[in-house]
Amino acid sequence: MCLGVPAKIVDLYEKNGLQMARVDFGGVERETCLAYVPEAKVGDYCIVHVGFALNLISEEEARETMDLLKQISDLESEIGPAPA
């Protein structure tokens, strides 16, 4: 099962009455059902679990989290590593 690896939506189509997509996990393509993220568009990123997109990932949130963690990291390198 694919943990946490975001997939990029590359193509949309319908199958058996369900909205489906071809998604790309950094080179490996899979079929994914978009029934739970009806707003998804080509180019969006999503988290996929057993063939279903569970949600779309916000790039903005990803950026904010990363900035926050970098601040924590930098702060520590300025004051030196914690004693072991």
Add this chain to the structure above:
Amino acid sequence: MKYLTEYRDAKLVRGVVDKIARIATRPWTIMEICGGQTHSIVRYGLDQILPPSIELVHGPGCPVCVTPLELIDKALAIAARPDVIFCSYGDMLRVPGSGRDLFSVKASGGQVRVVYSPLDAVEIAKQNPDKQVVFFAIGFETTAPANVMSVIAARSLGLKNYSVLVSHVRVPPAMHAILGSPSNRVQGFLLAGHVCAVMGYHEYPSLAEKYRVPMSVTGFEPLDLAQGILYTVRMLEQGRVAVENAYARTVTFDGNVPAQNAIHEVFEDCDRTWRGIGTIPMSGWRLRPEFAAFDAEKRFDVGDIQTKESPLCIAGQILIGMKKPHDCAAFGNECTPEHPLGATMVSSEGACAAYYKYKK
């Protein structure tokens, strides 16, 4: 996604771990719920670089591990029928039942197929109208949206030869059971990111309040895990009880509402037995009566099932954080991934399998 490599950046992880070491003044025991997180922690050695005062214990969030033995035996009996094509997630194939596993049923001629998505099983049913196609619908809140959609799709396609063998479990009742136990030693939780992606995290504040235990919604990459631990330790040190979101790029408070609606359309709450742990009240989901026509347990009478668990296996205690894989005398001896005695040695989310693969 361009950020993914950064979420594995060792220097950033180290920075967050240093921060944890600076704020931790006392020993704390924190449980990660999800077996996927257990594997990430052990694989990247996060437990090795944390300050020794922070102990991570592994939780029950391994769907394959907690699927009750009786249901595995039922699956084996159904899969062995000549009129059945039995479809399952790959992880289930080597899970030991009382005598054998799905893999050996397949080897002796049973039609057992591994599918990536339950919709693949629906497709197989469509293409094999003369066969009964059964899907082994197991898992936590993460697989539920997929599993229920297969039933909804089968119904709208008018398929009469598709059914599901359901063994669904939910995280919050298991946390109740762990926290309510007199021998509990868990002081903080890392909540399973993808369970929360589906369900949101509105179920947890009351749980945190009731047991006075802080929690962080946590992802799966090393940096996500370090962040979740940092948030939890910070709350513990400040004596603060809350549910914080350390995985905001994926999880919202409300979760995926269309998925929750689909789950509640098809499933209802029920008591559920967890393998090795026992029955936890209202901890599972089963099909609603309106979907009885898709219930494999009703469609196939497999008679009386006598279950037999390995007497050596202590997986139940491992799954509630009381023991670790190394505490099991069979670990790496009688029990290996090639010859597993318990499900936790099989699954890609099982703690015994993680220790065997990365730590042995």
